[in-house]
Amino acid sequence: MPSYQELKSQANERWQELTNGEKPWIRIGTAMCGHAAGAFQVFDAIKAELDERGIAANMDEVGCLGICYAEPLVDIQKPGRSRLFFGNVSPEDVPAIIEAYLVNDKLPENNTLGYLGENAELGAPNLADIPGIKMQQRIALRNGGNTAPNDILQYIANGGYEGLNKALFDLQPAEVIKEVTDSGLRGRGGAAFPTGVKWSFMVRAEPPKYILCNCEEGDPGAYNDKGILESDPYTLLEGMCIAGYATGATNGFVFIRHGHEGPIGRTERAIEQAYEQGLLGKNILGSDFSFEIEVALTGESYVAGEETALMEAIEGHRSMPRFRPPFPAAFGVWGHPSTINNVKSLSYAPEIISKGAEWFSNIGVNRSTGTAIVCLNGKVNYPGLYEVPMGLTLGQIVNDIGGGVPNGKSLKMLQTGGPLGGVLGADSMDVHIDFDEMREAGAIFGSGGVIVIDEDTCAVDITRNLVAFTQYESCGKCFPCRLGMEQLLQVVERIAIFDGKPEDLDLLRSIGKTMEASSLCGHGQLGFGPIRSAIQHFESDFAAHIEEKRCPTGSCLPPMIAPKSTRPYAVDYVPPQPQGTKA
Amino acid sequence: MTSLSEDLRLRIRAAINAQTKTNINVLSSLHAVLDDLGYIPEEAVEEVASSRHVTINEVWGVASFYTNFRFTPPGANSVEICWGPTCHLMGAQDIVSAVLGDLGMDNEGDTPDNMVSVKLNTCLGACSQAPVIMVNHRLIGRATVDSARAQMSKLPSSGH
Numbered sequence: 244m245p246s247y248q249e250l251k252s253q254a255n256e257r258w259q260e261l262t263n264g265e266k267p268w269i270r271i272g273t274a275m276c277g278h279a280a281g282a283f284q285v286f287d288a289i290k291a292e293l294d295e296r297g298i299a300a301n302m303d304e305v306g307c308l309g310i311c312y313a314e315p316l317v318d319i320q321k322p323g324r325s326r327l328f329f330g331n332v333s334p335e336d337v338p339a340i341i342e343a344y345l346v347n348d349k350l351p352e353n354n355t356l357g358y359l360g361e362n363a364e365l366g367a368p369n370l371a372d373i374p375g376i377k378m379q380q381r382i383a384l385r386n387g388g389n390t391a392p393n394d395i396l397q398y399i400a401n402g403g404y405e406g407l408n409k410a411l412f413d414l415q416p417a418e419v420i421k422e423v424t425d426s427g428l429r430g431r432g433g434a435a436f437p438t439g440v441k442w443s444f445m446v447r448a449e450p451p452k453y454i455l456c457n458c459e460e461g462d463p464g465a466y467n468d469k470g471i472l473e474s475d476p477y478t479l480l481e482g483m484c485i486a487g488y489a490t491g492a493t494n495g496f497v498f499i500r501h502g503h504e505g506p507i508g509r510t511e512r513a514i515e516q517a518y519e520q521g522l523l524g525k526n527i528l529g530s531d532f533s534f535e536i537e538v539a540l541t542g543e544s545y546v547a548g549e550e551t552a553l554m555e556a557i558e559g560h561r562s563m564p565r566f567r568p569p570f571p572a573a574f575g576v577w578g579h580p581s582t583i584n585n586v587k588s589l590s591y592a593p594e595i596i597s598k599g600a601e602w603f604s605n606i607g608v609n610r611s612t613g614t615a616i617v618c619l620n621g622k623v624n625y626p627g628l629y630e631v632p633m634g635l636t637l638g639q640i641v642n643d644i645g646g647g648v649p650n651g652k653s654l655k656m657l658q659t660g661g662p663l664g665g666v667l668g669a670d671s672m673d674v675h676i677d678f679d680e681m682r683e684a685g686a687i688f689g690s691g692g693v694i695v696i697d698e699d700t701c702a703v704d705i706t707r708n709l710v711a712f713t714q715y716e717s718c719g720k721c722f723p724c725r726l727g728m729e730q731l732l733q734v735v736e737r738i739a740i741f742d743g744k745p746e747d748l749d750l751l752r753s754i755g756k757t758m759e760a761s762s763l764c765g766h767g768q769l770g771f772g773p774i775r776s777a778i779q780h781f782e783s784d785f786a787a788h789i790e791e792k793r794c795p796t797g798s799c800l801p802p803m804i805a806p807k808s809t810r811p812y813a814v815d816y817v818p819p820q821p822q823g824t825k826a
Numbered sequence: 827m828t829s830l831s832e833d834l835r836l837r838i839r840a841a842i843n844a845q846t847k848t849n850i851n852v853l854s855s856l857h858a859v860l861d862d863l864g865y866i867p868e869e870a871v872e873e874v875a876s877s878r879h880v881t882i883n884e885v886w887g888v889a890s891f892y893t894n895f896r897f898t899p900p901g902a903n904s905v906e907i908c909w910g911p912t913c914h915l916m917g918a919q920d921i922v923s924a925v926l927g928d929l930g931m932d933n934e935g936d937t938p939d940n941m942v943s944v945k946l947n948t949c950l951g952a953c954s955q956a957p958v959i960m961v962n963h964r965l966i967g968r969a970t971v972d973s974a975r976a977q978m979s980k981l982p983s984s985g986h
Contacts, residue, residue, distance in 0.1 A: 276952045276967070278952065279950075279952035279966060279968075314954070460951075462949070463913075463948055464912045464949070464953050501860075502894055503951060537847055539849055539854075540853075542892025542893070544892050545948065558851060559852040559854060559878075561891040618954075621912050621916070622915065662911065694911055694912050694915075694953075700915045705911060708914045716948070718891075804926065804932075805946065807933045807934070
């Protein structure tokens with residue numbers, strides 16, 4: 244098995260070959276946003292055009308640069324030159340781009356966005372000047388959109404595995420935990436628990452011990468976990484190895500939802516490559532440390548993202564939460580000590596180890612160090628996946644990076660942190676992205692989703708959608724949530740269809756209070772959150788519905804169609820009929 | 827047992843036994859069957875129970891809990907429409923009404939001739955391109971009622 248130095252040397256050769264070799268290098272973003280924008284068709288069109296013209300080039304599918312509004316995003320790098328980016332490319336645009344730039348070394352008439360690199364390129368603007376790039380500070384997503392997610396040498400050429408190498412040969416496990424603790428890293432899955440402290444809980448336990456990486460990512464509006472897996476799965480794998488070394492764990496699982504083919508496929512291939520190069524398995528990089536990683540798929544269930552429900556799903560059961568205590572570090576999967584971390588949290592570990600805790604803790608503010616990976620979407624001009632230092636304001640995210648609300652409409656609400664995160668009003672633009680400050684403002688930063696809502700949407704409309712989701716995803720185990728969410732949904736739906744009563748708001752509050760006090764897990768405990776924050780900030784919308792039988796924006800008028808099935812029965816479940824009886 | 831049922835069982839067993847991971851359990855085995863057949867036949871519940879040494883009740887419990895499992899053969903074409911908050915405020919409900927209305931359906935399900943299965947999905951993961959639909963495993967962003975109808979009219983009659 245190769246040593247780190249040998250791998251690094253091979254990797255540098257590969258990178259040289261790609262960026263300053265014989266052929267141009269064409270990269271196309273084909274993560275889920277790219278896919279949805281039509282990137283695969285563009286890839287095929289480029290390949291066909293190159294074949295037709297007899298032009299040789301290296302082509303790679305890459306992940307997310309972050310400026311999702313510009314997908315499909317294509318960049319061409321001529322040997323030794325800067326990368327030139329083309330945005331919103333359609334298959335019809337491809338011949339003109341290839342002809343102008345590859346054949347005639349000119350800018351095409353359309354699609355040019357700008358260049359990234361040391362030297363200017365043909366008078367195109369510098370893409371690093373646009374807020375969507377300039378305001379980012381990429382750590383977890385440092386390779387997104389730059390390296391191919393399934394070429395491990397590209398990862399190593401850009402600093403990959405330097406962190407793990409340092410941990411294995413220069414640091415004791417306790418020192419690794421100290422680095423991560425001192426960095427101030429807090430869990431990025433929603434609970435914001437200090438990661439180093441969480442790792443320390445598992446140190447003294449007996450093996451086998453497990454690192455469980457949570458990529459269930461069921462929050463609608465959040466796509467940063469899947470984004471990391473599609474852009475740079477190696478940073479996660481390296482992070483899991485670092486966590487394994489620090490805690491004495493022996494095995495890791497990457498927990499992904501069945502059906503997310505891009506993230507699953509890229510992670511599986513990354514794991515294969517890591518094993519091939521001795522970066523997983525026995526005696527990693529020639530050290531005494533051995534670690535095995537495997538993908539585990541959950542079925543479609545939002546609650547499967549809850550720590551203990553996740554463990555149930557890995558074991559192959561219904562993803563229903565367990566009672567705590569015992570806590571995962573004492574009794575986890577199959578009863579063995581386990582630590583559950585979010586993809587983002589683990590993806591920071593390589594850089595924290597190679598660059599140091601002090602470097603990381605100097606980024607961000609207060610007790611929210613490092614970066615936040617924001618999924619900005621909804622009624623905003625520049626939706627995307629933006630990794631920014633903690634401490635930027637919501638206004639900077641929505642207006643400076645996001646370009647504000649389109650079509651001259653005014654901003655009405657922000658829905659943050661996943662459906663249970665609640666809503667904020669337009670007066671929240673000065674709130675800083677900071678776990679504690681946001682919680683005090685009545686919102687959750689959570690998993691990083693920021694959904695922008697304008698004046699055309701009624702608060703009752705968005706609330707009924709969030710509540711319907713929460714009710715649909717209730718696992719059914721504990722009745723405060725199972726029955727409570729059903730009741731909350733019925734009341735909100737009555738209000739939406741102008742059948743609300745004056746006492747409904749108090750009824751909702753009363754149900755919510757019971758759920759908060761007695762539900763088994765965060766799903767029920769936070770289930771009232773969307774309603775509480777919507778009433779707090781937009782009581783007039785609710786009043787219009789209840790007292791005036793009128794929707795202020797009209798968006799509640801079409802009835803909302805949601806899946807009619809609820810757990811535990813699927814839509815077309817038909818109990819088997821005994822043989823020989825009439826139907 | 828009819829020979830069709832026996833062939834189905836052989837195929838199911840092959841799918842279950844083809845799993846290469848170290849963590850094999852009821853859920854992973856059900857996924858193996860779903861990936862091969864597109865649905866979970868009654869025979870599969872029995873075969874998974876038998877191969878994992880658990881009760882049929884346990885297997886039904888898992889299969890009926892996760893909403894990606896179905897128990898009748900899927901339609902020749904599959905259409906999924908996201909109903910999450912971002913897609914909702916960007917116009918998803920208009921698309922849902924149009925697609926279901928055109929097919930004569932009032933909610934998720936299969937057309938009577940089983941040419942199309944429609945499912946509502948809580949999030950298709952491409953929120954910057956909302957509203958998002960998925961037609962035969964292909965994500966289509968910035969969908970409109972017109973573009974969704976255009977996709978529906980292009981569905982191959984022989985399936986994908």
